[in-house]
Amino acid sequence: xxxxxxxxxxxxxxxxxxxxxxxxxxxxxxxxxxxxxxxxxxxxxxxxxxxxxxxxxxxxxxxxxxxxxxxxxxxxxxxxxxxxxxxxxxxxxxxxxxxxxxxxxxxxxxxxxxxxxxxxxxxxxxxxxxxxxxxxxxxxxxxxxxxxxxxxxxxxxxxxxxxxxxxxxxxxxxxxxxxxxxxxxxxxxxxxxxxxxxxxxxxxxxxxxxxxxxxxxxxxxxxxxxxxxxxxxxxxxxxxxxxxxxxxxxxxxxxxxxxxxxxxx
Amino acid sequence: xxxxxxxxxxxxxxxxxxxxxxxxxxxxxxxxxxxxxxxxxxxxxxxxxxxxxxxxxxxxxxxxxxxxxxxxxxxxxxxxxxxxxxxxxxxxxxxxxxxxxxxxxxxxxxxxxxxxxxxxxxxxxxxxxxxxxxxxxxxxxxxxxxxxxxxxxxxxxxxxxxxxxxxxxxxxxxxxxxxxxxxxxxxxxxxxxxxxxxxxxxxxxxxxxxxxxxxxxxxxxxxxxxxxxxxxxxxxxxxxxxxxxxxx
Numbered sequence: 001x002x003x004x005x006x007x008x009x010x011x012x013x014x015x016x017x018x019x020x021x022x023x024x025x026x027x028x029x030x031x032x033x034x035x036x037x038x039x040x041x042x043x044x045x046x047x048x049x050x051x052x053x054x055x056x057x058x059x060x061x062x063x064x065x066x067x068x069x070x071x072x073x074x075x076x077x078x079x080x081x082x083x084x085x086x087x088x089x090x091x092x093x094x095x096x097x098x099x100x101x102x103x104x105x106x107x108x109x110x111x112x113x114x115x116x117x118x119x120x121x122x123x124x125x126x127x128x129x130x131x132x133x134x135x136x137x138x139x140x141x142x143x144x145x146x147x148x149x150x151x152x153x154x155x156x157x158x159x160x161x162x163x164x165x166x167x168x169x170x171x172x173x174x175x176x177x178x179x180x181x182x183x184x185x186x187x188x189x190x191x192x193x194x195x196x197x198x199x200x201x202x203x204x205x206x207x208x209x210x211x212x213x214x215x216x217x218x219x220x221x222x223x224x225x226x227x228x229x230x231x232x233x234x235x236x237x238x239x240x241x242x243x244x245x246x247x248x249x250x251x252x253x254x255x256x257x258x259x260x261x262x263x264x265x
Numbered sequence: 266x267x268x269x270x271x272x273x274x275x276x277x278x279x280x281x282x283x284x285x286x287x288x289x290x291x292x293x294x295x296x297x298x299x300x301x302x303x304x305x306x307x308x309x310x311x312x313x314x315x316x317x318x319x320x321x322x323x324x325x326x327x328x329x330x331x332x333x334x335x336x337x338x339x340x341x342x343x344x345x346x347x348x349x350x351x352x353x354x355x356x357x358x359x360x361x362x363x364x365x366x367x368x369x370x371x372x373x374x375x376x377x378x379x380x381x382x383x384x385x386x387x388x389x390x391x392x393x394x395x396x397x398x399x400x401x402x403x404x405x406x407x408x409x410x411x412x413x414x415x416x417x418x419x420x421x422x423x424x425x426x427x428x429x430x431x432x433x434x435x436x437x438x439x440x441x442x443x444x445x446x447x448x449x450x451x452x453x454x455x456x457x458x459x460x461x462x463x464x465x466x467x468x469x470x471x472x473x474x475x476x477x478x479x480x481x482x483x484x485x486x487x488x489x490x491x492x493x494x495x496x497x498x499x500x501x502x503x504x505x506x507x508x509x510x511x512x513x
Contacts, residue, residue, distance in 0.1 A: 053355055056512050078357035089348040093279045105271040106356035 006031045006190050012061035014047050021047040023214035034184050036205035037194040040246050044214040045194035049162050053083055066157055082151030086162040090135045096146050097131040107154035121149035141172035161193040177204050196246055202234040212242045268358045272366025280374045294329040294382045298389055322386035323475035324447030330379040334410045335438055337371025338417015342424055351513055360509035371414035379406045393478045402477035408493040409470035415500035422507035441467045451483045466496045
């Protein structure tokens with residue numbers, strides 16, 4: 001592999017009982033890149049992330065994360081990344097601090113450093129004052145911010161975020177992008193996020209891959225995609241490339257059902 | 266080690282924080298102990314079997330350990346449902362350590378439950394024969410708790426969601442309990458029932474706990490101990506294997 005690419009995906013396919021969720025996709029992500037995976041619900045974004053993060057096994061194809069194979073070198077891959085899942089993944093009955101501590105112990109962050117790092121991150125996401133509250137009492141936006149802080153606790157090289165701003169109010173969304181942009185610039189961390197908000201992908205990411213029905217349709221910088229389609233915005237480019245609006249698709253109840261079904265696997 | 270500890274600690278904290286669950290799970294053993302104990306007491310006495318509370322209490326203690334341990338093991342399904350399982354699964358730790366931490370945590374909660382029911386049974390008039398017996402009964406409680414938490418983990422690793430739960434309750438937990446000698450003596454049973462009770466690992470837990478507390482043995486200490494140890498190790502390995510195969 002080339003030293004530059006921290007993630008390499010070649011001819012990746014994932015099938016669930018005959019249903020093809022990810023259909024022979026290939027892409028690379030460079031070290032330190034801010035990479036957006038853009039597509040409607042059920043396009044295969046989450047499935048791809050799950051394969052990259054060892055939660056699912058691929059049906060076919062080659063995957064490389066930070067120089068390791070997620071099928072045969074799971075532990076090395078797991079040490080390399082932090083992740084914010086699409087659905088909530090905190091323990092509701094624990095406090096914010098306890099959730100952070102649980103993570104820190106599992107990732108073997110030793111103690112004086114662990115406490116210091118937890119404080120630093122909780123302050124960054126403005127939750128330090130609320131550290132001893134049970135998660136049950138947190139709002140959706142607070143939970144998401146905590147998950148971001150938690151995912152960064154062990155200084156990962158790659159940070160996966162699966163729809164990090166879905167269902168959040170505009171203010172919280174802006175704040176989250178602010179943290180992430182800062183991180184990307186200051187710590188040179190590679191960011192891989194999925195979204196159905198085209199404007200967000202255009203605003204923050206350096207590279208965008210558009211995925212639809214399990215296939216990557218286009219891959220490049222936002223301006224490359226606009227030039228390629230001779231359009232003025234990524235929204236128009238998306239429409240031209242996929243032949244449909246991203247929202248229309250996501251409003252389709254059948255897709256919701258399909259996505260729900262996929263998530264159970 | 267630290268992984269096992271933090272997973273154990275999480276179970277303990279969750280248990281201590283849900284007081285309604287602790288109190289709720291005491292309802293059934295108390296009902297069984299008092300209603301059955303005093304209801305069947307006179308018949309048991311007339312049949313020449315002695316004091317029924319004395320016979321029943323160890324069975325009910327074992328029952329509460331059984332229920333709490335299987336439910337603790339099955340909590341993995343809840344973790345899956347509420348998303349927390351993913352957080353644990355992507356962590357760079359051996360799957361065996363995760364299973365051990367969860368099993369020890371669940372077993373501790375179940376033992377705690379067993380001790381409370383033991384104390385309540387003293388109020389109902391139960392009298393252990395001697396302090397050494399109480400100590401050894403406690404060891405058998407630990408083994409029983411470990412065995413059934415491992416079983417719960419193994420089952421939970423196979424289930425995607427809570428839909429199978431009712432099935433497990435009616436076709437596994439209840440039969441395990443009713444066919445274990447917790448409520449009636451195992452000697453002189455019809456052949457088929459007798460065979461079923463002797464392949465039920467809970468029978469050996471009940472026997473170990475009752476034998477040590479009251480001096481009434483059916484299989485004997487060595488047999489009880491060996492069966493429980495071996496089945497626990499088998500289920501723990503099976504649970505770890507199945508858990509390591511989970512994809513979410």
